[in-house]
Amino acid sequence: MFIITSNDYIREDGRSFDQLRSLKIKSGVLKRADGSAYLEVGGNKILASVYGPRESFIRRLLKPNTGVIRCRYNMAPFSVDDRKRPGPDRRSTEISKITADALRPALLLEDYPMSMIDVSIEIIEAEGGTRCAGITAAAVALADAGIPMRDIVVGCAAGKVDGEIVLDLSEKEDKDGQSDVPIAILPRTNEVTLLQSDGKLTEEEFTKAIDLAIKGCHEISKIQKDALTAKMRDNS
Amino acid sequence: MNIIPEITRESITHLINDEKRGDRRDLSQYRDIQIETDVISKAEGSSRVKLGDTQVIVGVKPSIGTPFSDTPNVGVLMTNAEVLPMADPNFEPGPPNEDSVELARVVDRVIRESEMVDLEKLSIVNGEKVWMIFIDLHVIDYDGNLFDAATLAVASALLNTKLPKITITNDKINIDNESKEDLILKNKVSMSTFVKIGNKMVLDPSLEEEDILDARLSIGVTEAGEICTMQKGGEKPLLKEDIIESVKIAISKSKELIKKYDEIS
Numbered sequence: 001m002f003i004i005t006s007n008d009y010i011r012e013d014g015r016s017f018d019q020l021r022s023l024k025i026k027s028g029v030l031k032r033a034d035g036s037a038y039l040e041v042g043g044n045k046i047l048a049s050v051y052g053p054r055e056s057f058i059r060r061l062l063k064p065n066t067g068v069i070r071c072r073y074n075m076a077p078f079s080v081d082d083r084k085r086p087g088p089d090r091r092s093t094e095i096s097k098i099t100a101d102a103l104r105p106a107l108l109l110e111d112y113p114m115s116m117i118d119v120s121i122e123i124i125e126a127e128g129g130t131r132c133a134g135i136t137a138a139a140v141a142l143a144d145a146g147i148p149m150r151d152i153v154v155g156c157a158a159g160k161v162d163g164e165i166v167l168d169l170s171e172k173e174d175k176d177g178q179s180d181v182p183i184a185i186l187p188r189t190n191e192v193t194l195l196q197s198d199g200k201l202t203e204e205e206f207t208k209a210i211d212l213a214i215k216g217c218h219e220i221s222k223i224q225k226d227a228l229t230a231k232m233r234d235n236s
Numbered sequence: 237m238n239i240i241p242e243i244t245r246e247s248i249t250h251l252i253n254d255e256k257r258g259d260r261r262d263l264s265q266y267r268d269i270q271i272e273t274d275v276i277s278k279a280e281g282s283s284r285v286k287l288g289d290t291q292v293i294v295g296v297k298p299s300i301g302t303p304f305s306d307t308p309n310v311g312v313l314m315t316n317a318e319v320l321p322m323a324d325p326n327f328e329p330g331p332p333n334e335d336s337v338e339l340a341r342v343v344d345r346v347i348r349e350s351e352m353v354d355l356e357k358l359s360i361v362n363g364e365k366v367w368m369i370f371i372d373l374h375v376i377d378y379d380g381n382l383f384d385a386a387t388l389a390v391a392s393a394l395l396n397t398k399l400p401k402i403t404i405t406n407d408k409i410n411i412d413n414e415s416k417e418d419l420i421l422k423n424k425v426s427m428s429t430f431v432k433i434g435n436k437m438v439l440d441p442s443l444e445e446e447d448i449l450d451a452r453l454s455i456g457v458t459e460a461g462e463i464c465t466m467q468k469g470g471e472k473p474l475l476k477e478d479i480i481e482s483v484k485i486a487i488s489k490s491k492e493l494i495k496k497y498d499e500i501s
């Protein structure tokens with residue numbers, strides 16, 4: 001199903017067009033949270049935690065017919081070159097919203113009326129592609145929390161750099177590149193739960209980018225599952 | 237919990253599965269679009285757009301400021317959206333919620349990524365002074381599909397924007413409010429929003445369709461037919477086929493939408 005032609009283009013950091021940055025995921029890294037995960041990809045360092053499903057004291061957010069998921073994406077002030085002012089800004093508000101939308105299709109929220117799942121994503125260090133990496137980490141944390149799910153959501157971006165469609169843009173590629181297409185999918189069905197696009201692409205380039213990003217998602221999906229089984233092995 | 241959408245969900249979904257809509261439109265047909273510009277004389281650029289019964293007003297105000305340190309010779313563009321409590325019985329006053337932040341950011345992106353405004357031409361004194369263009373978007377009547385209405389309104393207002401002439405004598409900046417020149421633009425852009433209801437992608441959702449949507453997809457397209465922005469929303473996933481089909485429709489619809497800018501008197 002993937003129409004990805006081979007290509008010997010070598011990127012600035014030595015990667016081929018369809019190569020991910022080195023990626024490590026560890027699940028169950030926090031004691032108090034119901035579920036947690038730590039993820040490193042390229043220079044990104046990301047923590048995700050999950051609490052719930054639980055009753056929330058913010059009663060107005062609860063729904064009588066379904067559970068709700070709430071996400072908070074936050075960048076640490078020291079995670080970027082110029083100190084980021086702490087607290088939510090417009091970018092993190094938007095990413096929090098689309099992260100909740102990206103994770104929700106995997107959850108069986110209809111089984112948890114009047115309860116809430118709280119997902120918190122903390123960017124300790126940022127180096128391009130934090131929203132996808134945050135979703136990938138949060139999905140592992142949800143599984144680590146033992147929350148039943150249809151699938152483990154996974155995120156990855158593709159984009160256009162120097163006129164080439166490439167996978168998993170680094171910070172520099174994101175800055176110098178022409179466009180960026182972050183997606184998240186349910187890997188069993190390839191259904192798309194997050195899709196954004198930034199920068200100019202033709203229809204053909206866009207199709208190429210989304211195919212490449214889906215391929216990247218499947219590679220990351222394996223690493224997510226390895227992280228979850230590794231924790232089980234360590235505990236037994 | 238909103239009860240009405242739960243009751244109407246089934247009938248609207250049935251209609252759409254038969255390729256019909258409550259207001260008798262085709263699945264990929266826009267509602268009536270009306271664009272009016274120069275509606276605020278104190279603003280340097282302005283517009284009022286009606287998309288069906290959805291109504292937004294945009295004002296553009298420039299001011300002179302210092303550029304960002306990483307882009308010293310480039311002007312600044314800022315988009316802000318206010319979803320006013322008058323626009324819907326459920327909208328509350330107060331700081332922007334995540335929906336209006338998303339609206340502002342997506343509209344900001346579609347204008348920025350299309351490179352509609354020639355930001356490099358907004359530099360006044362290299363590295364020190366640039367024009368900052370503030371785009372303020374007010375939603376005054378909400379009947380669905382704010383993204384497309386807002387993009388039409390912002391683009392029309394920019395096409396209508398005139399900046400005061402600037403002269404520099406002895407390192408002093410003189411603003412001549414008497415003679416004005418057009419804001420320099422290098423592209424035009426439109427946005428098309430689809431919602432997935434049942435198994436169909438539906439263009440330009442009305443409020444009752446938006447209330448029951450499974451997923452939403454907004455696609456920004458430039459005059460040359462390139463995709464420059466995309467944003468998915470909604471609680472359910474999309475299939476790749478849904479996305480590709482919508483991209484094709486968005487590219488063909490953008491010609492129709494961009495033509496509207498030329499029709500503004």
